[in-house]
Amino acid sequence: MAETLDKKEVVVVGMGWAGSIVAAELAKSGKQVLGLERGREKTTEDYLTAHDEYRYVVGHEMMQDLSKETITYRNALDEEALPMRRFGAFLIGTDVGGGGVHWNGDTWFYNPYDFELKSRTEEKYGPDKVSDDYLIQDWGITYDELLPYYEKFEETAGISGEQNPMGPERRKPYPTPPMKMTPLLSDFKAACEAAGATPFRTPAGNMSEQYTNPDGMTLAACQYCGFCEKFGCEWGAKSSPIVTTIPVAKQHDNFELRTNANVLEILKEDGEVTGVHYIDPRTQLEYIQPADVVVVTSHTTNNTKLLLHSELGTAYDPETGDGAVGKNYCLHITPSVTAFFDKEYNMSMGAGALGVTIDDYNNDNFDHSDVDFIHGGSISMKQQGKRPILENAVPQGTKNWGAEFKNESINAYNRSAGAWAQMITLPYVNNYLSLDPTYTDDYGRPLLRVTYDVTDHDRNVHEYIADRIEEILDEMNPVSKNRSELGEHFDILPAHNDHIVGGTIMGADPETSVVNNYLQMWDADNVFVIGGSNFPHNGGYNPTGTVGALAYRAAEGIEQYLDDNGPLVDA
Numbered sequence: 001m002a003e004t005l006d007k008k009e010v011v012v013v014g015m016g017w018a019g020s021i022v023a024a025e026l027a028k029s030g031k032q033v034l035g036l037e038r039g040r041e042k043t044t045e046d047y048l049t050a051h052d053e054y055r056y057v058v059g060h061e062m063m064q065d066l067s068k069e070t071i072t073y074r075n076a077l078d079e080e081a082l083p084m085r086r087f088g089a090f091l092i093g094t095d096v097g098g099g100g101v102h103w104n105g106d107t108w109f110y111n112p113y114d115f116e117l118k119s120r121t122e123e124k125y126g127p128d129k130v131s132d133d134y135l136i137q138d139w140g141i142t143y144d145e146l147l148p149y150y151e152k153f154e155e156t157a158g159i160s161g162e163q164n165p166m167g168p169e170r171r172k173p174y175p176t177p178p179m180k181m182t183p184l185l186s187d188f189k190a191a192c193e194a195a196g197a198t199p200f201r202t203p204a205g206n207m208s209e210q211y212t213n214p215d216g217m218t219l220a221a222c223q224y225c226g227f228c229e230k231f232g233c234e235w236g237a238k239s240s241p242i243v244t245t246i247p248v249a250k251q252h253d254n255f256e257l258r259t260n261a262n263v264l265e266i267l268k269e270d271g272e273v274t275g276v277h278y279i280d281p282r283t284q285l286e287y288i289q290p291a292d293v294v295v296v297t298s299h300t301t302n303n304t305k306l307l308l309h310s311e312l313g314t315a316y317d318p319e320t321g322d323g324a325v326g327k328n329y330c331l332h333i334t335p336s337v338t339a340f341f342d343k344e345y346n347m348s349m350g351a352g353a354l355g356v357t358i359d360d361y362n363n364d365n366f367d368h369s370d371v372d373f374i375h376g377g378s379i380s381m382k383q384q385g386k387r388p389i390l391e392n393a394v395p396q397g398t399k400n401w402g403a404e405f406k407n408e409s410i411n412a413y414n415r416s417a418g419a420w421a422q423m424i425t426l427p428y429v430n431n432y433l434s435l436d437p438t439y440t441d442d443y444g445r446p447l448l449r450v451t452y453d454v455t456d457h458d459r460n461v462h463e464y465i466a467d468r469i470e471e472i473l474d475e476m477n478p479v480s481k482n483r484s485e486l487g488e489h490f491d492i493l494p495a496h497n498d499h500i501v502g503g504t505i506m507g508a509d510p511e512t513s514v515v516n517n518y519l520q521m522w523d524a525d526n527v528f529v530i531g532g533s534n535f536p537h538n539g540g541y542n543p544t545g546t547v548g549a550l551a552y553r554a555a556e557g558i559e560q561y562l563d564d565n566g567p568l569v570d571a
């Protein structure tokens, strides 16, 4: 029997970037906010002397425990989905700070084209450029409307960078100057220029210098330690909720953080959402937490799963096209080329977002009239620091064991580097999220089922972008190159990228979207759902800048809702 607790004004499910931004903003404005996080609380001290690749990268210590809660996966509607037993194509974070603790820090504004993908594509290339099987749609918000919230996130997070020559003119300089340049990145930059592209520094959340944000939180300067992606930063030099938004929320007595609180369901009475039901996974004790407003910020898969379990919104049906919850599930595919050189670089040092990027083959930055796809992807070379266990690229044809492998991988360690793209994938009628009819999690709920396969469109973009990466790397005079191949079907096990989006998408029409442009559910005024799950498609950059911007906008909307009650946008 679940114990019923005292009511709160706002309960936030999940304490990653999205949840902690909402919590901090509402706490500042005096609202009574409860943050529920299924994981534990960790601080920078927990990451001292924790450069342990086996524990964090192989063992996935900061990720969702798949033995308790996983997803099932299939390529096509007529297949039986099977449970994912180990992480591969993407990772799902846990603990306070979520993926914002172990991320790299690449922090982007999506392009104006992204928010109006359908209308701008049709206007320029006609209605038949993309078949109706690709469910592209506008976001119900424009770049200009989201810009102030992007800027707010950048200031909170202390992002560094320089003007993207192919992007819109910035209104403000980056809060911090670009990170250090390295010989490898200088050579890549020169190669991009030689290939006719326009390189610039990757916008980074690894502090290029000590920085104090508008909330008074001070972040230290990055040490280029190389243990950044999939690790927490013991220096407090990586922008993350645990050094920015969480401490700000905690400065206010009207905010409470409750860890080990795994939300199982959003509760309704007489059709009205009244709070959440959660379990403490350590004790198995269950609680009912009443609230005026429920904010769901538990990342793409968990956001969608919670709505489906709670029967909120209408589940998407790929046969009829009806319903929107679960629809437009997309990810990033990463065309990549690793080049092997005669020359040596110091590859052990680096930082998550230390890089050089080109945007020439992204968005609608080039004419797509003569290609059979739209959009594209940003191409970057990063210097992230190679770690001892998994960073052992060898030229194609090398044996993958024994003395030959050892010698080649030692030789290649400082003589190889990869460039890759954050390549968009378009939403497709049969790629979606639903509840699995067979498998359940530790709490007896159906697992979330992913149905996904590579589309013809995405294959075309992949080949085009991989060709462009090869052309650039050829300017660096490599001895040899390894190029990524897309298999016949999408495989969930090899690592692809962590940018899964869709499932609770935003839009202007309740028939084809789940939330409005304040991330408020069309079907439940007092439920806000925020995260990558709001994206109707993935842009050609990493997603978290956009997640942060949407969270700041939603926080404003929630405040307005608490004052006025009712829908913030007319259907």
Ligand SMILES: Cc1cc2nc3c(=O)[nH]c(=O)nc-3n(C[C@H](O)[C@H](O)[C@H](O)COP(=O)(O)OP(=O)(O)OC[C@H]3O[C@@H](n4cnc5c(N)ncnc54)[C@H](O)[C@@H]3O)c2cc1C
Pocket (backbone or CB within 6 Å): 013, 014, 015, 016, 017, 018, 019, 036, 037, 038, 039, 091, 092, 093, 094, 095, 096, 097, 098, 099, 100, 102, 103, 104, 105, 106, 107, 108, 229, 230, 261, 262, 263, 264, 297, 298, 299, 300, 302, 352, 353, 498, 499, 530, 531, 532, 542, 543, 544, 545, 547
């Ligand atoms: C290795 C890696 C590198 C990345 N690098 C970048 C990058 O450089 N740039 C970029 O833009 N993006 C990057 N990302 C993606 C980025 O981490 C996510 O976009 C971002 O963290 C999303 O923030 P969020 O708050 O929406 O979700 P999360 O950070 O996932 O937070 C969700 C929180 O909700 C909690 N939760 C889930 N379910 C429940 C429940 N039922 N009850 C209670 N709590 C729950 C989780 O434990 C988690 O703490 C990376 C991701 C990974 C895995």
Ligand code: SF4
Pocket (backbone or CB within 6 Å): 205, 206, 207, 221, 222, 223, 224, 225, 226, 227, 228, 229, 231, 232, 233, 234, 235, 236, 237, 238, 239, 350, 351, 352
């Ligand atoms: S590279 Fe920099 S930001 Fe990343 S973990 Fe190391 S010190 Fe922190």
